[in-house]
Amino acid sequence: MSEIILHHYPLSLFAEKIRRIFAYKKIAWRSVEQPMVAPKPELVPLTGGYRRIPVLQIGADIYCDTACIARRLEQLRPEPACIPEGQAGLARVIEDWADHRLMPRAVPSVVVERLQDLPPGILVDRAAMSPALSEDAMRRAAPHALSQALLSLDRLDAQLRDRPFLLGDAFSIADAACFHPVWFMKHSARHFAAVEARPALAAWFKRIEGFGPGDVRPMSAAEALAIARASEPEDVAGGEIVEGEGISPGDTVTIVADDYGPEETRGVVVRLSADEITIRRRDPVVGEIAVHFPREGYRVSRQ
Numbered sequence: 001m002s003e004i005i006l007h008h009y010p011l012s013l014f015a016e017k018i019r020r021i022f023a024y025k026k027i028a029w030r031s032v033e034q035p036m037v038a039p040k041p042e043l044v045p046l047t048g049g050y051r052r053i054p055v056l057q058i059g060a061d062i063y064c065d066t067a068c069i070a071r072r073l074e075q076l077r078p079e080p081a082c083i084p085e086g087q088a089g090l091a092r093v094i095e096d097w098a099d100h101r102l103m104p105r106a107v108p109s110v111v112v113e114r115l116q117d118l119p120p121g122i123l124v125d126r127a128a129m130s131p132a133l134s135e136d137a138m139r140r141a142a143p144h145a146l147s148q149a150l151l152s153l154d155r156l157d158a159q160l161r162d163r164p165f166l167l168g169d170a171f172s173i174a175d176a177a178c179f180h181p182v183w184f185m186k187h188s189a190r191h192f193a194a195v196e197a198r199p200a201l202a203a204w205f206k207r208i209e210g211f212g213p214g215d216v217r218p219m220s221a222a223e224a225l226a227i228a229r230a231s232e233p234e235d236v237a238g239g240e241i242v243e244g245e246g247i248s249p250g251d252t253v254t255i256v257a258d259d260y261g262p263e264e265t266r267g268v269v270v271r272l273s274a275d276e277i278t279i280r281r282r283d284p285v286v287g288e289i290a291v292h293f294p295r296e297g298y299r300v301s302r303q
Contacts, residue, residue, distance in 0.1 A: 233290030
């Protein structure tokens, strides 16, 4: 199997979710740093347009969205498990809450406090992905978002008072998903004081942070593109083929996130399961590529 490559940048919230899984599972991986803002000329040949971070690459197979990435890592390295048998549904509910409720509550006030430290143009870039990510919107949202974030921290602290991790004795995808918004709050001493004031939550954070950086080595974006160009998609067969949204294998479709980021990826459906859709596309830079998306959270339109 080809090397496991993560396209990300160091301060990416959602990439930290995957970095924690790498560290816990002791998966060796290669780190490709992509630009924080568009254009991303060494990423879009792999994804076909999708530019959100992180993106996982294994040869010519490209995995978009952390939900899809986490499932693939679980398949590749089942032990120690991050999607625990018998609690997979609950873990996914918590993951979805963390990604779509906790994260938007934790971010705005930290961003507003650190505006002077942000890379030039980043909020203009994010506003193009969603009006809610503009500077004005962030300033308006910050006070209420912080009040809601503190309530969420209370709930996490209460859940952790009698257990080391959210679902019990072992780390899971639920912990990874809740960790990264709390980790982002560490970029403000004032905000992170709220974490440290909740003993069970603070201990949980240190426990996960203690996994360390994991087994990671840098790779250039050019090298990652060369690997894709020299490879063929491998993760395209099998799976439970299901009908959904009038889409079937062989259809040409476009795929776009239903929350933020208007960029579409176009290709031919080669696999459709209850959780995932895989399309095959050809790019002049890298040749034949398979791009994998979760079905949840994405609009799929037949062309």
